Amino acid sequence: MNAIEVRDLRRVFRATIGTIRRRTKEVVGVDGISFDVREGELFGLLGPNGAGKTTTVKMLTTLLIPTAGSATILGHDIVRDAEAIRPQIGFIFGGERGLYWRLSAKDNLRYFADLYHVDPEVARRRIRELLELVGLAGREDEKVEGYSRGMRQRLHVARCLLHDPQVLFLDEPTMGLDPVGARELRQVVKNLVSQEKTVFLTTHYMFEADALCQRVAVINHGRIVALDTPEGLKRHVEDLSVIEVEVFGIAPTMVDSLRQLADVDTVSVEDRDQKQALRVHSHLGSAIVPQIMQRLDGDGVRVGRVTVREPTLEDAYVRLVGGEA
Amino acid sequence: MIANLRVVRTTFELDVKQQAVDLFMIFGVLIQPLLIAIMAIYMLSERDASRGIYVVVGSGMTGLWTSLLFRGTFNINAERFMGTLEGIVASPSSLATVVMGKTLASVTMSLLSMIFSYGLASLIFRFPLSVAQPVPFCLSLLITVLAFISFGLLISPLMAVNLSLSGWVNALEYPMYILGGFLFPILLLPGWSNPLSYVLAPYWAARVLHATSSGGATLADILLSWAMMLILGCIYVGASYRLFKIVLRRARVDATLSLM
Numbered sequence: 001m002n003a004i005e006v007r008d009l010r011r012v013f014r015a016t017i018g019t020i021r022r023r024t025k026e027v028v029g030v031d032g033i034s035f036d037v038r039e040g041e042l043f044g045l046l047g048p049n050g051a052g053k054t055t056t057v058k059m060l061t062t063l064l065i066p067t068a069g070s071a072t073i074l075g076h077d078i079v080r081d082a083e084a085i086r087p088q089i090g091f092i093f094g095g096e097r098g099l100y101w102r103l104s105a106k107d108n109l110r111y112f113a114d115l116y117h118v119d120p121e122v123a124r125r126r127i128r129e130l131l132e133l134v135g136l137a138g139r140e141d142e143k144v145e146g147y148s149r150g151m152r153q154r155l156h157v158a159r160c161l162l163h164d165p166q167v168l169f170l171d172e173p174t175m176g177l178d179p180v181g182a183r184e185l186r187q188v189v190k191n192l193v194s195q196e197k198t199v200f201l202t203t204h205y206m207f208e209a210d211a212l213c214q215r216v217a218v219i220n221h222g223r224i225v226a227l228d229t230p231e232g233l234k235r236h237v238e239d240l241s242v243i244e245v246e247v248f249g250i251a252p253t254m255v256d257s258l259r260q261l262a263d264v265d266t267v268s269v270e271d272r273d274q275k276q277a278l279r280v281h282s283h284l285g286s287a288i289v290p291q292i293m294q295r296l297d298g299d300g301v302r303v304g305r306v307t308v309r310e311p312t313l314e315d316a317y318v319r320l321v322g323g324e325a
Numbered sequence: 326m327i328a329n330l331r332v333v334r335t336t337f338e339l340d341v342k343q344q345a346v347d348l349f350m351i352f353g354v355l356i357q358p359l360l361i362a363i364m365a366i367y368m369l370s371e372r373d374a375s376r377g378i379y380v381v382v383g384s385g386m387t388g389l390w391t392s393l394l395f396r397g398t399f400n401i402n403a404e405r406f407m408g409t410l411e412g413i414v415a416s417p418s419s420l421a422t423v424v425m426g427k428t429l430a431s432v433t434m435s436l437l438s439m440i441f442s443y444g445l446a447s448l449i450f451r452f453p454l455s456v457a458q459p460v461p462f463c464l465s466l467l468i469t470v471l472a473f474i475s476f477g478l479l480i481s482p483l484m485a486v487n488l489s490l491s492g493w494v495n496a497l498e499y500p501m502y503i504l505g506g507f508l509f510p511i512l513l514l515p516g517w518s519n520p521l522s523y524v525l526a527p528y529w530a531a532r533v534l535h536a537t538s539s540g541g542a543t544l545a546d547i548l549l550s551w552a553m554m555l556i557l558g559c560i561y562v563g564a565s566y567r568l569f570k571i572v573l574r575r576a577r578v579d580a581t582l583s584l585m
Contacts, residue, residue, distance in 0.1 A: 097408025114335040115416040117328040
């Protein structure tokens with residue numbers, strides 16, 4: 001049985017602009033997406049910033065009403081049956097907000113347990129267990145304002161598990177965490193699946209999706225551009241090679257100029273201190289290097305090291321989102 | 326029902342904890358009524374020292390109203406800014422239950438104003454203070470708490486449904502002191518303003534608290550004030566129920582539950 005079913009879900013935001021002559025501007029957040037998530041599955045929604053991940057999660061957690069389309073959680077409609085869905089789901093939105101900073105971790109958990117109508121006796125036991133699970137045991141009486149970002153994020157995990165929900169929505173849960181904190185949190189997420197929870201995870205880290213998810217949907221500009229297992233997604237770039245060129249001060253117009261080359265599939269640029277890593281996907285392999293060098297030389301771009309390598313999962317993602325990652 | 330009462334209790338308890346370290350609330354509940362009480366005491370000292378209880382009740386009412394107005398206005402918006410509003414809305418508890426707990430906390434904190442003013446007047450200024458009709462006064466205080474909670478339930482969604490209204494919160498503070506008859510009787514106001522006072526539960530609260538504390542309140546007067554507070558309280562609760570539904574629906578449509 002499917003825990004989540006999404007059909008042609010669409011969300012348009014309206015914003016008013018102008019002071020005297022006020023006009024309404026429409027922005028499409030999610031543009032007709034469809035997918036299913038099986039019970040007990042860890043499903044990933046991967047996409048760059050602004051792709052529509054958070055909007056999708058907010059609609060599925062009943063916090064936002066879709067403009068069109070439909071979705072069900074455990075068979076309940078997200079608009080009509082919101083009250084039936086809420087006790088069965090838990091969610092975390094990335095970032096540090098969503099907690100009472102002037103209260104202790106224990107008070108925060110006690111409050112949310114009451115909001116979810118958890119029996120006080122059960123809540124006491126769950127709070128103790130969850131504090132152990134997220135590694136905050138012994139720090140529960142401290143005010144949240146004194147917590148590090150990682151501790152707050154782990155407290156969010158405990159909060160979202162208090163009422164033992166069947167379906168969990170984790171929206172970029174490792175955002176802003178240091179590598180150790182992020183790895184610990186990923187382990188917590190893995191453990192949830194072993195407890196037969198359904199987990200809907202959004203991230204813009206390909207490796208995170210690869211390490212955790214059974215299936216991944218890639219979203220870009222509000223549309224799902226691919227939905228497959230991580231292995232299946234890698235096959236999207238089997239025919240390509242990746243040419244990485246170290247450049248110094250390349251302008252966006254020059255990147256566009258490279259995109260015009262006939263045998264180039266996608267081009268992306270990553271800033272690395274004072275230099276940039278230019279990544280070109282092409283089915284020609286090393287044979288395209290002279291063309292790239294000629295174009296860069298013509299544009300007067302200073303070039304460093306050049307390497308040609310096999311594509312990774314991250315390259316598959318970059319290709320799917322058209323170099324916007 | 327028990328689960329909802331638990332939500333009210335926990336919200337109340339944790340909100341009091343948070344308010345106790347909120348400097349703005351400390352000012353509104355303790356310092357401002359103190360300043361108003363000092364001003365009123367000096368105004369009355371040349372005239373009638375026996376009116377000390379009137380000052381105590383009046384300045385206490387100002388603290389009650391200030392706390393209710395500001396907390397009521399920012400109850401929902403503060404949750405939005407903290408990012409906790411989504412957590413509340415997505416829970417099985419109703420937002421109204423949470424606001425009720427918060428309003429109860431505000432009213433309780435503000436009753437401290439009255440105790441504080443009482444202590445100030447009797448100890449420092451050595452004014453003779455005695456409540457003339459203590460039993461009706463205490464019962465009136467209890468009904469006042471209920472009426473103020475119902476008024477708080479109305480203010481919170483009203484301010485959330487129209488964010489621009491919250492910009493007027495300061496302008497709403499003093500008119501209630503005047504229309505509510507907190508510091509002087511509304512009979513001193515022009516006649517056309519009296520109907521405005523009659524639809525405000527705080528006016529009936531001030532009227533019965535002043536009358537029972539200063540003495541001379543008839544049973545008919547007391548019952549009329551109680552009845553008006555209860556009737557208006559029911560009307561406020563009914564209106565707030567509709568407003569909460571509108572607020573939550575609009576927030577889900579307009580994406581205003583969080584600062585996305």
